Amino acid sequence: MTVAAEHGGSSRPPAGGEASPEKLLVPVLSAFWDQPESWTLETYRRHEGYEGLRKALAMSPDDVIAYVKDSGLRGRGGAGFPTGMKWQFIPQGDGKPHYLVVNADESEPGTCKDIPLLFANPHALIEGIVIACHAIRAHHAFIYLRGEVVPVLRRLHEAVREAYAAGFLGKNILGSGLDLDVIVHAGAGAYICGEETALLDSLEGRRGQPRLRPPFPAVAGLYACPTVVNNVESIASVPAILTRGKDWFRSMGSEKSPGFTLYSLSGHVANPGQYEAPLGITLRQLLDMSGGMRRGHRLKFWTPGGSSTPMFTDEHLDVPLDYEGVGAAGSMLGTKALQCFDETTCVVRAVTRWTEFYAHESCGKCTPCREGTYWLVQLLRDIEAGRARIADLDKIADIADNINGKSFCALGDGAASPIFSSLQYFREEYEQHITGKGCPFDPAKSTLWADNDAHLGVNA
Structure with missing residues (x-):
């Protein structure tokens, strides 16, 4: 979509969002x-x-x-x-x-x-x-x-x-x-x-x-x-x-991040798609013009630049989506892939799936990435299934630290980013998987488009 x-024309995102989105x-x-x-x-x-x-x-x-x-x-x-x-x-x-x-x-x-x-x-x-x-x-x-x-x-x-x-x-x-x-x-x-x-x-x-x-x-x-x-x-x-x-190009965006760009909005949003806007627009403004999160749900966490960038939460809705603004908030703008997840999503499950991807796609050239991503997957699967111990949370953070900045290319850094940020914002959820001996989320409700067809007009 x-x-x-x-x-046409050019515009900067106005302070306070006074103009219509x-x-x-x-x-x-x-x-x-x-x-x-x-x-x-x-x-x-x-x-x-x-x-x-x-x-x-x-x-x-x-x-x-x-x-x-x-x-x-x-x-x-x-x-x-x-x-x-x-x-x-x-x-x-x-x-x-x-x-x-x-x-x-x-x-x-x-x-x-x-x-x-x-x-x-x-x-x-x-x-x-x-x-x-x-x-x-x-x-x-x-x-x-x-x-x-x-x-x-x-x-x-x-x-x-x-x-x-x-x-x-x-x-x-x-x-x-x-x-x-x-x-x-x-x-x-x-x-x-x-x-x-x-x-x-x-x-x-x-x-x-x-x-x-x-x-x-x-x-x-x-x-x-x-x-x-x-x-x-x-x-x-x-x-x-x-x-x-x-x-004309500099009239858009911010001083250090001028111009227009394409934002990929996906996930639990009413109208996913490509939104071409000046750099510096916020996720709140993009959600306003895309119909918001799916009906009856709220934003839980999101990525500003794809799965290899540290995740944000609903506290970061007003972070300017330019290179400096996102960097100052603790993440990276990356490819501007705004993946939005609502409260039905299990953070541990999402991070595990991302880590499985990086382990599969590692070229194997350097040891930190080749071995580190493999062991991250094993531990995350144990956590998701309720087989892990509380000490394993520090262990995955330690493994991620041994990958971050020490691998041959940025793939290792990308694999470590969701580990660090998810532990920062959702450590309690990880602990719930361990103490409760399994995932507390209903898999059916966590499916990306589950019970979302009606308001999107999609035929079942």
């Missing part, structure tokens, strides 16, 4: 997702498509980098690193080919923004790729997509074909002298390949495992050449910045 406002939405990437054949070149060109590219090609590569840097665009893949600065790291005059790699291996539990974007508006990404390649002086770009999403893969291939036929890809693009080839690569569905260096190894035909850094991809990335790895949403946001201006 996609939700987009009827109007819907007016906080800023449809840019999602502006015409609901139109017939929104994915075609014809539809895209009716909405200022490839106008940003024309402006970029009239500028020098260094000026394009400076422009994107001045706009304040930050990476939308989770870390929030400034996009223009990342492009600036590419060495010039080194005599090596430069590459752009787009990370479309969206796999963080709860995250669903890049795949809908590619399905509904793939040309925004392609235009952004051409602009970025002009800026970093690259002649080859790769889109690394999850292989399971075959309909998106087909649609992306067709969009690339359209772009070649229209002269937006290939030789001498729009008479600028820029030659660019784009290759769409389907991955095999490994969560670890969302880590940029593991993605590069997979793209080269090797087993997807993180690389030791330094050297960083900007110096020795794909095929040991300077490489920029960017998220889909990061690159797709660039054309609008060139078309409408950096000041």
